[in-house]
């Protein structure tokens with residue numbers, strides 16, 4: 001199955017003041033588990049529905065490999081049923097008058113698959129999502145989680161090359177969500193299908209995706225594997241949206257005697273790639289020390305006062321006042337400190353994220369503090 005490509009896709013709904021999706025260029029790699037992630041209203045569902053063929057783009061092109069599914073310029077629109085894609089939406093809409101088996105066979109019946117084959121395929125699909133024991137029950141006799149599994153089985157039974165999922169876990173409680181995340185990941189690995197998954201939950205995206213595409217106000221902000229996005233967010237929006245607790249962000253234009261000034265002087269001294277608009281540091285990258293002696297050479301550090309310590313069982317979230325600014329640190333060792341204690345906080349230059357006034361990442365900083373390894377010299381041509 002080749003990649004899904006969206007090129008210059010725009011979607012404006014009739015009467016919509018702004019486009020729901022703006023000039024979207026996105027490649028969903030073959031066999032990937034790509035999460036469309038972003039806040040409510042950013043255009044995720046619209047993008048998914050366009051891939052499914054349920055909405056037509058206002059401009060641009062959608063293709064799977066060489067097969068053009070939508071092209072406004074060429075007047076092409078392949079209807080949803082001819083795209084070989086499976087869909088599961090938030091309201092998984094099972095037929096109430098059909099049993100679980102009947103629901104699972106439904107798509108196969110529509111495709112005129114012979115009865116014996118239908119039966120085997122439905123059985124396999126129900127086993128895959130682990131609800132085979134419910135085959136003779138009706139949807140009203142199932143829990144929400146079981147119903148979502150049946151919706152997944154119904155999609156898997158037709159064995160599509162592409163699975164399109166729109167917040168399919170949103171109605172589940174925390175434990176079931178976790179369980180279903182693991183199952184979806186397993187199903188993806190087993191089937192090798194290309195999955196496009198819509199969510200506004202960054203933890204869900206981080207734990208399941210091979211690639212995350214972050215959107216904001218109809219625009220794509222960054223596409224990258226989860227850890228790459230976490231470690232090198234392309235701009236301030238992505239930096240703040242991905243990660244929990246969120247990244248500490250300090251605008252450096254503020255009080256020169258406060259934390260802003262401290263960070264500005266430090267970053268300027270360190271190879272000065274120009275003055276940033278703001279500096280970010282993830283809570284787990286903000287380290288705590290009893291005194292300056294414990295701070296490694298070359299690290300940024302400043303005085304901090306503990307405000308609160310929140311133990312979570314496996315870690316501690318420490319709320320600090322660093323000069324004039326609130327910061328959060330997360331530590332996996334007991335900080336052995338309480339409100340009012342004076343500490344020193346520090347961060348390695350590699351763990352500081354610098355963003356320009358317009359919010360874009362300042363790559364010059366990353367290159368200065370962690371230069372990429374030099375490429376091997378080219379071989380002499382004889």
Ligand SMILES: Nc1ncnc2c1ncn2[C@@H]1O[C@H](COP(=O)(O)OP(=O)(O)OP(=O)(O)O)[C@@H](O)[C@H]1O
Nearest residue numbers: 013014016020039040041042043044045046047200
């Ligand atoms: N059928 C429609 N008609 C008009 N406007 C729409 C329609 N569907 C969505 N919109 C608008 O398009 C924008 C993007 O909506 P979309 O549902 O794609 O966002 P989303 O990121 O999936 O949001 P959510 O997470 O809340 O589902 C929103 O401003 C929404 O109000």
